[in-house]
Amino acid sequence: MTWVVDNLDLIGRLTVEHLRQSALPILLGLLLSIPLGWLAFRFRLTRGLMLTVVGLLYTIPSLALFALLPPLLGISFLSEINLVIALTIYAVAIMTRFVADALASVEPHVRQAADAVGYGAWRRFWQVDLPLAGPVVLAGLRVTAVSTISLCTVGILIGIDNLGYLFTNGYQRQIVAEILAGVVAVVVIALVIDRLLVVLGRALMPWAGKGA
């Protein structure tokens, strides 16, 4: 405990870094997965292909991905952008399937009703299909957020400081409290972000879960 008390400012600084590094991949994952998920939902041909590809992406070990991306994209191995792109790929891998399932969860008769009263295709997607897919998209986003926050710690292996630092440093210096502090901090921010997403979902989708 003394270690934690003595290093609160370090933990605080790393937590902020950690959140900053996780936020972008989560957001990008959501944004990219909407068109990809739509493709997987809309066309039988693209569905199998997309879902296989994103399924495979998720199986690539993170260290391998860190090594693969720099030569492919011409970025530095030891850079934050390497971490952000790798995490975004995992986020897209999770979210695409959720978005495809979410769009499929919209009742066909509601979609038909929207057509019948005169929604055009584009407008219907943004104003009917996507909002109604919201609850399932949110479920996916919660999984993605928790997974990204946890996965982000491996960034320390390519020299990016975040809560993962507490793991490697604590291991090297044999400070158990430091390692535990890292674990607890990661879990706490994952839970906090998860709750925030739930609250945000309730605010944006007040209609969901209201039954007579």
Add this chain to the structure above:
Amino acid sequence: MIEFRSVTKTYPDGTDAVADFSLVVPAHTTTVLVGSSGSGKTTLLRMINRMVEPTSGSIEIDGEPIAQRDPVRLRRSIGYVLQNGGLLPHHRVIDNVATVLRLEGTPKQEAREKAAEVLDVVGLDRSLAQRYPSQLSGGQQQRVGVARALAADPNILLMDEPFGAVDPIVRAELQAETLRLQQELHKTVVFVTHDIDEAFLLGDQVVILSTGAQVAQVGSPSEIIENPADDFVASFIGTERGARALRTKHTDHGTVLVDGAGRTQGRLVESSS
């Protein structure tokens, strides 16, 4: 006026949902398409707003072929009431009713004011305006569906088995309400149902359909009951089982009419005309 001219709908598997169907739907009256499932009645209805495209033949509204009109604009000009209300679950009642006005570009506030007036027209309390559809009863949802269809004041109203999913008491209420509205508004209504009693109650013109949208008989309810075209019609409207046969019975209090099962159905009075 809506006119079907030799309309055919063949599905890719080769089945004819509709074969060579022709019909004139007169303006400002209610035409009911009635038939069992597989009679193609809903397919016919959906052709009017181009939810379904005919394989051949044409449909005209006031002499203008609808094939030349933009489907989305066409749909906004026609009111559509669906079986289960078909409301958008993520929009409040008031915004569901305002849907078509908003799609047509009416400013939000103005659209909501108009929508609130339409709630009055269909007999819904304005206190329900801020609710979501899932917080309403089936009958209330159906009224909202009617209100949405009426909000942009279309000339034509399509009703696709609108009262099929509500209980008999509410259905009777909604039917009465539909009659009242039609007396006030004089829309050109095309109503689809499998319930012959509903068809006779609401229809100025009733079209009885057999498989493949073959017209078994077209006429007013009186014409059809008085003179069924064939055995199919007789059996469909129930005259052959004696369900519509009424006998007179003399009682101390005057003559009454009783049905085949001996239940008194009404009192016999001299016609005033």
